[in-house]
Amino acid sequence: xxxxxxxxxxxxxxxxxxxxxxxxxxxxxxxxxxxxxxxxxxxxxxxxxxxxxxxxxxxxxxxxxxxxxxxxxxxxxxxxxxxxxxxxxxxxxxxxxxxxxxxxxxxxxxxxxxxxxxxxxxxxxxxxxxxxxxxxxxxxxxxxxxxxxxxxxxxxxxxxxxxxxxxxxxxxxxxxxxxxxxxxxxxxxx
Numbered sequence: 277x278x279x280x281x282x283x284x285x286x287x288x289x290x291x292x293x294x295x296x297x298x299x300x301x302x303x304x305x306x307x308x309x310x311x312x313x314x315x316x317x318x319x320x321x322x323x324x325x326x327x328x329x330x331x332x333x334x335x336x337x338x339x340x341x342x343x344x345x346x347x348x349x350x351x352x353x354x355x356x357x358x359x360x361x362x363x364x365x366x367x368x369x370x371x372x373x374x375x376x377x378x379x380x381x382x383x384x385x386x387x388x389x390x391x392x393x394x395x396x397x398x399x400x401x402x403x404x405x406x407x408x409x410x411x412x413x414x415x416x417x418x419x420x421x422x423x424x425x426x427x428x429x430x431x432x433x434x435x436x437x438x439x440x441x442x443x444x445x446x447x448x449x450x451x452x453x454x455x456x457x458x459x460x461x462x463x464x465x466x
Contacts, residue, residue, distance in 0.1 A: 292322070292341050292344045296341075296345060297348075300351060301314060303352070314351060318348065321347045416458075421450065421453070424447070424450055
């Protein structure tokens with residue numbers, strides 16, 4: 277349903293959105309340049325909900341004020357969730373930290389930081405040697421065993437048996453044979 281607004285009604289909506297945006301930026305201690313973004317968000321929500329306005333129940337100012345207050349609360353809750361998740365002021369991993377609290381993050385080694393949580397090696401010579409060893413070990417496998425090993429990377433044992441690699445018992449026996457071949461060539465399980 278198309279809604280027509282008079283200049284007076286539009287100024288009421290803009291005023292309510294502006295008041296609420298300024299209060300929200302002040303309460304959340306956000307930079308002043310975010311007022312326009314929040315005002316636009318509030319105005320968009322007001323205009324989208326304007327068909328629900330009933331002049332018999334109250335003035336447009338009261339209606340817009342209540343909607344702007346509710347939407348501002350949703351924005352504030354989202355900002356608070358973000359701050360709980362990332363902290364009040366997220367730091368770049370590339371940025372050198374200036375404060376003592378942030379300096380702790382800058383002094384963390386790779387073994388103590390994010391690299392310790394992720395299952396990846398930061399020792400690239402060892403990873404490179406492992407890749408070369410794996411390529412040499414795979415060269416000793418038959419084409420069927422290589423196909424089974426490659427299919428295992430993207431599927432489960434049940435999926436392999438459904439794709440025609442044999443029954444579950446056959447797939448397990450073939451994988452045991454692949455494992456023994458690789459171990460005989462000096463590759464141990466990682």
